[in-house]
Amino acid sequence: MTKINIDKIDRKILQLLLRNARMPYLEIARECGISGAAIHQRVKKLDEQGIILGSRLEVNPRSLGYDVCALVNIRMQNPSMDSTIVDAVKSIPEVVECHFITGQYNLQIKMYCTDNDHLMHTLSESVLKIPGVVATETYISLNEPFSRQLDVRHLMELE
Numbered sequence: 001m002t003k004i005n006i007d008k009i010d011r012k013i014l015q016l017l018l019r020n021a022r023m024p025y026l027e028i029a030r031e032c033g034i035s036g037a038a039i040h041q042r043v044k045k046l047d048e049q050g051i052i053l054g055s056r057l058e059v060n061p062r063s064l065g066y067d068v069c070a071l072v073n074i075r076m077q078n079p080s081m082d083s084t085i086v087d088a089v090k091s092i093p094e095v096v097e098c099h100f101i102t103g104q105y106n107l108q109i110k111m112y113c114t115d116n117d118h119l120m121h122t123l124s125e126s127v128l129k130i131p132g133v134v135a136t137e138t139y140i141s142l143n144e145p146f147s148r149q150l151d152v153r154h155l156m157e158l159e
Contacts, residue, residue: 016032070112070113072137089109095111
């Protein structure tokens with residue numbers, strides 16, 4: 001993908017929205033020293049360029065009883081089946097992320113389950129029953145000290 005150059009104001013807008021995606025445009029405008037209409041236009045441009053991929057509400061899975069977070073590496077019988085396997089993995093409600101990876105495995109998924117029995121059931125009855133999946137390796141996350149988006153302030157230092 002081609003790098004898109006953005007200016008200092010766009011970086012400031014991104015920094016503010018990453019901190020609080022619900023921040024009103026007028027408040028962003030005050031922080032940036034430009035009009036609300038200009039902020040609206042700039043956010044729309046950042047969205048159209050594919051820099052902003054959307055905004056989302058983040059839910060704490062543990063607060064809803066999903067106490068087990070697992071990272072599962074998946075080996076495919078035939079990597080050319082990737083779209084079929086990814087579609088099948090996507091249909092499993094417990095799976096929240098999927099990544100193509102290097103090494104002995106082809107995919108890594110992140111999933112949340114209520115407990116270890118739920119995890120074992122999901123692995124054996126959903127993941128391992130996907131045609132073309134030949135092996136898995138599961139890691140249970142004990143704690144997630146942090147999760148973050150790209151720090152756009154760092155981008156300012158690169159130029």
